Amino acid sequence: MIDAATAAAQWRVATVTAIRAETASVKTISFDVPGWPGHLGGQHVDLRLTAEDGYVAQRSYSIASGAGTSPQIELTIDAVPDGEVSGFLHEELRVGDQIEIRGPIGGYFAWSAEYDYGLLLIAGGSGIVPLMSMLRSRDAAGATQPARLLYSSRGIDQIIYRAELDRLAAQTTQFTLTHTLTRNAPSGWTGERGRIGRVMLTRRQFTPVGNPDVYVCGPTAFVETIAEHLVAMGHRASNVRTERFGPTGAIRT
Amino acid sequence: MLVTRGFKGRRREGDADRLRLPPGQFLTPEFPVLTTGPTQHTRLDRWSLALQHGGSLLGKWSWEQFEALPQTEITCDIHCVTKWSKFDTRWRGVTIDNLLRAAGLAVAPTGFLMAHCDGGYTTNLLVADLIEARAMIATHFEDLPLLPSHGGPARLLVPHLYFWKSAKWVRRLAFREENTPGFWESHGYHLRGDPWREQRYEGDR
Ligand SMILES: Cc1cc2nc3c(=O)[nH]c(=O)nc-3n(C[C@H](O)[C@H](O)[C@H](O)COP(=O)(O)OP(=O)(O)OC[C@H]3O[C@@H](n4cnc5c(N)ncnc54)[C@H](O)[C@@H]3O)c2cc1C
Numbered sequence: 468m469i470d471a472a473t474a475a476a477q478w479r480v481a482t483v484t485a486i487r488a489e490t491a492s493v494k495t496i497s498f499d500v501p502g503w504p505g506h507l508g509g510q511h512v513d514l515r516l517t518a519e520d521g522y523v524a525q526r527s528y529s530i531a532s533g534a535g536t537s538p539q540i541e542l543t544i545d546a547v548p549d550g551e552v553s554g555f556l557h558e559e560l561r562v563g564d565q566i567e568i569r570g571p572i573g574g575y576f577a578w579s580a581e582y583d584y585g586l587l588l589i590a591g592g593s594g595i596v597p598l599m600s601m602l603r604s605r606d607a608a609g610a611t612q613p614a615r616l617l618y619s620s621r622g623i624d625q626i627i628y629r630a631e632l633d634r635l636a637a638q639t640t641q642f643t644l645t646h647t648l649t650r651n652a653p654s655g656w657t658g659e660r661g662r663i664g665r666v667m668l669t670r671r672q673f674t675p676v677g678n679p680d681v682y683v684c685g686p687t688a689f690v691e692t693i694a695e696h697l698v699a700m701g702h703r704a705s706n707v708r709t710e711r712f713g714p715t716g717a718i719r720t
Numbered sequence: 721m722l723v724t725r726g727f728k729g730r731r732r733e734g735d736a737d738r739l740r741l742p743p744g745q746f747l748t749p750e751f752p753v754l755t756t757g758p759t760q761h762t763r764l765d766r767w768s769l770a771l772q773h774g775g776s777l778l779g780k781w782s783w784e785q786f787e788a789l790p791q792t793e794i795t796c797d798i799h800c801v802t803k804w805s806k807f808d809t810r811w812r813g814v815t816i817d818n819l820l821r822a823a824g825l826a827v828a829p830t831g832f833l834m835a836h837c838d839g840g841y842t843t844n845l846l847v848a849d850l851i852e853a854r855a856m857i858a859t860h861f862e863d864l865p866l867l868p869s870h871g872g873p874a875r876l877l878v879p880h881l882y883f884w885k886s887a888k889w890v891r892r893l894a895f896r897e898e899n900t901p902g903f904w905e906s907h908g909y910h911l912r913g914d915p916w917r918e919q920r921y922e923g924d925r
Contacts, residue, residue: 472908476923480722513920515744516724524729525744525803551730551746559726567722572921574907575756687753691869694758704839707757 474504478515481568483560484539489627493593494557495531495543500568505536508601509577509682509710512542512570516552526552529596529684529710530571533603534579543627545593547713576682576710580608584680587673588616589663589693591685594712595627598684602642606635613679615643617671619663619689621650645671663689665696675701680708687711737807740797742915745805752804753869756903760838760889761868769857769874771823772894779823783873789814789822792856796879798886799915811877813858816850819893829895834902835876838889843902845885846912847895849878857890882913882920 481498489495511529532541546557560566578586578601586605588598595618605614620626626646636644647659647667659667668674673681681702683693690709697707732738733747741747764783771778781789793812799805820828828851835843849855858877859866866872871888878885884904905911910919918924 470923472922474923475908476921513744516727516729517721518727518729519723521721522729522732523744524727524746527802549730554730555724555727564725565722566724569921572908575904691753691759698758704758704760709755709757711752711754713752 471504474502475570475572477502478567478569479503480565481540483562483564483566486560486562489543490625492546492625493543493627494546495541496556496560497539497541498566498568500538500540503536503538503540504571506530506534506540506571507574507577507579508534508604509597510571510573510600511597512540512568513572514542514552515567515569516555517567524552527572530600531596533600533607535604535607543593543596543599573710576684576708578604578680578682580604580610582680583608583610583612585612585677586614587679587681588614589618589668589673589681589683589685590616591619591663591689592621592625593627594683594685594689594710596684597710598682599628599631601682602632602635605642606639611641613641613643615645615671615673617645617647617659617663617668617673619647619649619685622648623653623656643671663693663696665700668693668696668700673697673700675703675706678703678706681706682708682710684710684712686713740807741805742799743918744920745799745803745915748804748806750804751806751809751870752800752802754800754802754883755888756841757839759868762838762873762889762891764873767873768891770892771819772892773829774896778825778895779819781822786814786857786874787859790818792818792853794853794856794877794879796877798879798883801882801884801909801913801920805915809879810862811856811858812860812863813856813874813877815853815856816893817853819857820851831895831897832899834894834896834900835887835890836892836894837887838891841887841889841903843876843885843887844899844905844911845878845881846899849881849885849912854878854880858886880914882910882915884909885913
């Protein structure tokens with residue numbers, strides 16, 4: 468019997484079982500990971516690619532599929548321009564290929580149905596991935612406390628998991644979904660427009676009432692700005708959990 | 721080692737650079753921000769740094785007093801557990817050696833240290849990883865006061881360990897006998913975090 472930490476640190480060979488397009492630049496890849504120790508919503512894996520001459524690249528990816536111990540896990544990958552690993556996963560990877568994965572990693576940016584105190588989720592772009600895992604976990608666990616998602620995308624075609632989010636919003640009374648589009652909104656658009664700011668957060672009731680757990684995920688600058696707004700609105704800093712996906716918009720010194 | 725079919729790799733750093741990169745890391749020209757939550761903003765007139773051993777206070781400095789301590793500049797490579805590394809970063813601050821000296825200690829206490837920060841963040845370290853010019857309390861990055869998002873006004877800098885050990889917004893250093901896990905160390909990350917041994921997670925040797 469090996470303990471959980473040892474199991475999570477161990478590299479496993481995962482086999483690609485399906486690849487599907489979510490948007491023009493985003494794909495979801497399903498893996499079969501024998502011996503997968505199980506995960507919570509919001510955790511991530513490390514993925515390791517090795518070239519024939521031994522050159523190695525590693526990156527972190529959030530687990531998109533809901534919590535549980537199933538050896539089938541899903542990752543959702545945005546193709547960043549010129550990206551070494553995301554580019555390979557998009558252009559080269561095929562069903563049946565094998566890849567090394569280890570995890571789950573990150574016990575902090577994680578949500579468990581045992582902590583059902585109300586959820587405020589704020590996502591930018593592919594930052595939706597770990598939050599989707601939380602929403603899927605929440606739905607499967609039949610959580611009863613209210614959950615809200617405010618999800619920022621550039622345009623309507625860039626929204627990841629759009630149909631599934633709509634379905635969750637329609638079926639689960641306690642889940643409120645709001646999209647905001649930052650570049651162009653189609654005519655008749657009923658969601659928000661523009662970047663997320665304090666006014667929008669207040670209008671959509673992302674307030675500290677009831678001390679909800681807040682999770683913010685997306686590009687670094689996005690997360691930074693929103694976390695500051697939330698604290699200014701009275702959220703306890705310790706209730707605001709953040710995950711920054713990448714150097715996009717990083718503060719250059 | 722499993723060769724990944726079709727993977728060639730794009731960002732191959734030159735040989736010299738590759739030797740400088742710990743396993744699994746890649747080089748970035750940027751300085752990404754990573755924290756568990758919102759950035760802490762501490763006013764300098766409310767800032768102080770305390771040094772403790774067991775229950776007793778060894779020393780305490782206001783911002784002005786701290787700035788008056790002997791300054792050291794170091795240039796080092798830094799390695800974040802999320803896989804980015806950055807070469808030749810230049811910092812200024814007060815080494816832990818000089819801080820101990822300022823507190824009147826000729827030799828460092830043995831054992832471990834817990835760093836406590838604004839916002840409640842903690843991280844545990846071996847004293848041996850902090851002394852002999854291996855670590856400092858940094859207040860300047862590339863000649864400019866450290867930005868709050870990068871841990872200003874003062875952060876720990878322990879460049880030979882993964883960067884989560886270089887705790888932002890540090891306020892209290894407590895020497896202790898036991899090596900109890902700090903924040904990330906109790907959320908699945910390694911107790912020591914040596915990038916050259918790839919000690920990322922709890923189960924890594
Ligand atoms: C904890 C964690 C979880 C993550 N989860 C996901 C996830 O679920 N889905 C996902 O798609 N990504 C996720 N990421 C980001 C991912 O790890 C990679 O950084 C990203 O795929 C880019 O890697 P690359 O090799 O393709 O690009 P690189 O070759 O490393 O970079 C190529 C260029 O793109 C820029 N770049 C690097 N990363 C990003 C980024 N994230 N966004 C925009 N530009 C970037 C670089 O500055 C560079 O100019 C996560 C990151 C972390 C730290």
